[in-house]
Amino acid sequence: MAPKHKPQVQREGPEKNGHQGAEEEDSFRSTAEALRATPTEKHIAQVDPLCPLSCxxxxxxxxxxxxxxxxxxxxxxxKIYIIQLLEEGDCFICWNPGGAW
Known part of the structure; x- marks a missing residue:
C-alpha cells in the first residue's frame, strides 16, 4: 500500500523576502498617488425624467x-433599472421607477 502523504508543492518564481515586499508596497503607493493626482471629469447626472421631482x-x-x-x-x-440618490435641500430620496421596461 502506498504511503498517504501530500506531494510537495513547487512554487514558481523567486521566494518573497522583506525587500521585495517593500518594493511592491512602494510601487502600489506611487500608483495610488498618481491616480489621486490625475484630474477627473465631473459627470453631472440628470434626474430621471420619469421621477416626479425632476421638474x-x-x-x-x-x-x-x-x-x-x-x-x-x-x-x-x-430589463433596465435606474437607481438614483436624489438630494433636495436637506432631504435625500432614493429613486427607482419601480419597474422595468
Missing part, C-alpha cells in the same frame, strides 16, 4: 450615486 429645480443627483442596471435574458424580457 423641481432644487432636486439634483447626489454626487456619483447614479446607476443603470441592465438585465439581459437570452430568451426575452430584457
Amino acid at each position: 423641481n429645480p432644487g432636486t439634483q443627483v447626489r454626487e456619483d450615486y447614479d446607476c443603470i442596471l441592465k438585465q439581459t435574458n437570452t430568451g426575452s424580457n430584457n
Whole structure:
C-alpha cells in the first residue's frame, strides 16, 4: 500500500523576502498617488425624467450615486433599472421607477 502523504508543492518564481515586499508596497503607493493626482471629469447626472421631482429645480443627483442596471435574458424580457440618490435641500430620496421596461 502506498504511503498517504501530500506531494510537495513547487512554487514558481523567486521566494518573497522583506525587500521585495517593500518594493511592491512602494510601487502600489506611487500608483495610488498618481491616480489621486490625475484630474477627473465631473459627470453631472440628470434626474430621471420619469421621477416626479425632476421638474423641481432644487432636486439634483447626489454626487456619483447614479446607476443603470441592465438585465439581459437570452430568451426575452430584457430589463433596465435606474437607481438614483436624489438630494433636495436637506432631504435625500432614493429613486427607482419601480419597474422595468
